[in-house]
Amino acid sequence: MKQLFLILAIFLLPLAANAVNPGEILKDPVLEKRARAISKGLRCVVCQNQSIDDSDAQLARDLRVLVREQLVAGDSDQAVVDYVVSRYGDFVLLRPPVKAATLVLWFGPVVIALIGAMGLVLFFRRQKRYAAEINKEVGE
C-alpha cells in the first residue's frame, strides 16, 4: 500500500499551472469550449482534489486529449463523459450524479432548509402563545 502511495505521489507534482497546453487546444473554438467544460467536471484520479482541466498530471493530460479526440470524432458531451465514467466510475464526476445513492446529498439541503423553516414557524407560534398568555394575565 505504501508503495502505491509512492506511485501516486509521483503524480502529485501538479499544482504547477492551469494545465491546458497550447498544443492541446482544438482549432474549433466551439469544440474547445465544450472540451474545457467537460474537463472541468472530470476529477483527476491521481490528484488529491483537482479537475483534469486544472491538473498538470500526465494522466490528466492524456484524459484531456482523449476528451478532445472524442469531441472531434463527433461524440456528444454526454457520450464522452459516459465513456470516462464507464472506466472510472462515478467517482470521476466532480458533480455527483443524481441517483439513488445520492438522493440524500442532492435533496438534503432542501430538507434541512425545510426543517429549519418549520423550526422558525414553531418558534414564532410559541412566541405568539406566550404573548397571548401574558396579555391574558395582564388583562385579568
Add this chain to the structure above:
Amino acid sequence: MIVEIGHFALILALFVAALQGTLSMIGTHRRDASLMAIAAPAALVQLALVMLSFAALTWAFVTSDFSVLNVAQNSHTAKPMLYKISGVWGNHEGSMLLWALVLALYGGAIAAFGNNLRPSLKVRVLGVQALIATGILAFVLLTSNPFLRLSPAPVNGNGLNPLLQDPGLAFHPPLLYLGYVGLSITFSFAVAALIEGRVDTAWARWVRPWTLAAWGFLTAGIVLGSWWAYYELGWGGWWFWDPVENASFMPWLAATALLHSAIVSEKRDTLKSWTIFLAIIAFALSLLGTFLVRSGVITSVHAFASDPTRGVFILLLLVVTIGGAFALFAWRGPSLKGSGLFQPISREGGLLLNNFLLMVAAASILLGTLYPLFIDVLELGKVSVGAPYFESVFIPMMIPMILVMGIAPFLKWKRGNISSASGQLKIAAMITVIGGGLSWLIIDRANALAAFGIALAIWLFVATLIELAGRVKLFRVPFSDSIKRLLRQPRASWGMTLAHAGLAIAIAGMTASSAWRVEKIQVMKFGDSVDVAGYTYTLNSVNEFLGPNYKATRGRFSVTRGDSFSLVLQPEKRVYSTRGMSTTEAAIHPTFLGDLYAVVGDRDKKSGGYITRLYFNPLVPWMWAGSLIMVLGAGISLSDRRHRIGAPAKSKIVPRGAPAE
C-alpha cells in the same frame, strides 16, 4: 538542551492544564474560593510554559538542529530564515503545538483581561478551556511530539515543500488558528454558562468581543489562504471547495451566525439556547476540521500525512468534548427561557433569518464534504463531491441572505416596520436595478447570472450606506451636523457598516472574477504579442538563473495599453533542489478594475517558443480589499469601549436614536 527544556515545558503544561481544569470545576461547584483562585494564575503559567515550548521548537528550526526529527523532516539549511521559522508550523506536529499555543493564549487572555466577568463564570471558562487544553496537549505529547530526537542526526534536512515557502502561506496557519482555535473560548463560555445554568444578557455581552476577535482572525486567515492560492497556483483560482477549505469555512459561517445571535441575546434576552448551541457548534466544526485534515478519512490537496492513530485520538477528543457539551445542552437547554418577544418582521427576525440561512448553508457544506465518506462506509460505491455541487447549493442560499442584509439594519427591534424604511429601500433598489442592468448591458449580455451577482453586491453596498446616512440624518440636517453625528456613532455600529460594505465589495469581486475572466493560452516566441482584455503583452525574453534553493526560468513581458500605460511583468517557473518539485510564480499587477496576470510555462521544443498563460482577472483586488474592510470592521468593533466596561451601569440612559447594531 533547549529542545529538552521545550519538551519538559510541554509536559509541565499538560499537568498544569489538567490541574487547572479539574480544580476550577471542583472549586466552582463547591464555591471554594481558594480553589477558584488557582484558575487565573494557572492559565497564565500554562501559557508561559507552552510559549516556552514553542520557542524551543522555533529555536531548533532557526539553528537547523537536525538531531530533532521534526526539523530534519521539514527543514533545510538552504531555506531562507523566514521559512525556517514558518517551517515550525508547516508540518503536523508543529502546527498542533501552535494549536495548543493559541488555546493557551486565549485562556491567558481571559485570565489577564477578563476582570469584569462574574468570578464563577470566569473560573468555569478557564476550567473548560484547560480541559480542552489537556486533551490537545496529551494528543501532542502522545501522538505528535515535535521534540523527538533523531540519532544519528543527518547532515541536512529534507527541506520544506517549496509550495509552503511563501510569505502568504507562512502567516496563513497562525491567523487561521487564532480564528478557529479562538472559537474554543466562546465554546468554553457556552459550556460554563450551561454548567452554571445561567445565560443572561451579561453573558452575551461578555462573549461578543471574543467572538469578534476569533471571527476577525478567521476571516483574515481564510482570505490569506485564498490569496495565496490565487497567486501561487498559477491561473487565478481562489476557492476550490476542497474539504480542508470547507473545514475552515464552516466554522466561519457558524461564527458569523453566533456573532449575530449573541447580539439578539444581549439586547433582548432571547434566542439564548440557540446562541449557546451556535457557540458549541462553531468549535465543534473547528475540531471537526482538525480531524478531517489529519486523519485521512477525506482526500484533499491540503491534508497532512494521514495517520489513523492520530485520527482515533482526535475523534475521541471530539466526541468527549462536543458530546459532553451537547449532553449538557440536552440537560440544561430547555430551562434557558428568554423573556424577549419579537415579531417576525423586526431586527431580531432579520438576524434570526440570517442565522437560519447561514446554518443551513453550513449544514449543506458539511453534508457535501462528508458524503463521500458516508457512501464509502455504507459500501454504496464511491462518489466524489466537487465544486459544482457546493456552488449549486451555497449560492442560492446566499441570495436571500444578501437581500435581507440590506433590509434588516433598517428594522427596529421587537416590531419592525418596513414601510417606514421603504423610501430609503426604494432608492437602494433603484440604484441596484440600474447598476445591475448596466453591467449586464455593457460587460456581457450572455451572462445574466453574473450581472445579478453584481446587482446583489450593489444592493448590499448601497443599502448599507443609505442606512448609515439615515442614522446621521444626511441631507436632513446641516452637513456639519451629520459629520458630528457620524463621529459619534458607536464603534460597534461602524463595525457593522464596514463589515457589510466590505462583504458587498468582496462579492462584486468574487462574481466578476469568476464570470468574466479573460484567458489566453498560447506558445509565444520572442517578440510575439497577444492582446488580453485590451492590454498588449509582448514576450521580450526568457532567462534562467539560480535562486537560494531553486533554479528559475524567468520570462519578461512588456505590457502596454494605448499610449499611457506601460509595464514589465516577470513571471517565473521554479524547480526546487531538494524535492524536485516545481512551482509557478505568476506575475500579477493589480489595477482598480482587475489584475493583469502572466504565467510563463515550459519551452515548446518544436517551435522554440514558450508556453504562456495570460489572464485578466476582473475586480480581484476588490475581493481582497472588501475582505480587509470586513476585518477592519471587526477590529473597530472590538475597540468599542463598551466591551471593556464592567457590569452594566443600570443608570445609563440609552440616547434616543440609539444606533442599530
Add this chain to the structure above:
Amino acid sequence: MNRLMYYVPLVLLGILAVYFSAGLGRNPATLESVLINQQVPEFSLPPIEGSSKGIAKVDLKDQVVLVNIFGSWCKACWIEHPFLIDLKEKGVVPVYGINWRESNRQAGPRWLKKFGDPYTLIGDDPKSKGAIAFGVSGAPETFFVNKHGIIRYKHMGPITEQNWNDTLKPILEALRKE
C-alpha cells in the same frame, strides 16, 4: 416533545462518530474498479520497439491471463518484477503487459532487456489509451481476465509473494474453473 429536541445534536454527533470510526480504517484514495465482471474494454495497442505484435482485446480470450500495467519509471513495478519473471519461468499464467507512458520508444524495451521480460505479449501505451480503457489510476495494476474475456479482479500495487499466496493465487485457481 420539545425537551426531546434538545437531544438531537447529541444523537447526530453519535451517528457521525460511528461513521468516522468506520472511515478511519479505509483509504479514500483507492479507486475500486467498475470494470469488475465486465467484458474487457475495446482497445488496441501497437507493439513496443523491437517487437512485432502488440495487444488488443481479441487477444484476451480462450485462457486465463493477467494484464499488468507497468513502466520503467515506476518504482513499485521494480519491486514486483522478479516475481512476474518467476511466474513466467514456472509457466503459471501468461502475463500480458501494457507499457504505460514511457518518455520515449526505447525506455521500455531497454528496461525489459536489462531486467528480464516476464510478458507474453506487450502493448506500447505512450498516450494512456490502454490505461484509460482499463480505468487505471496508478502503476502497477494487474487485472485478472478469465477465458471468456471477463475481468474478474483488479489488484492495485505490486504483486508480492505474500499477497500472491494469500489472495491472488486462490483467485486465479477459481478463475480457471470458470
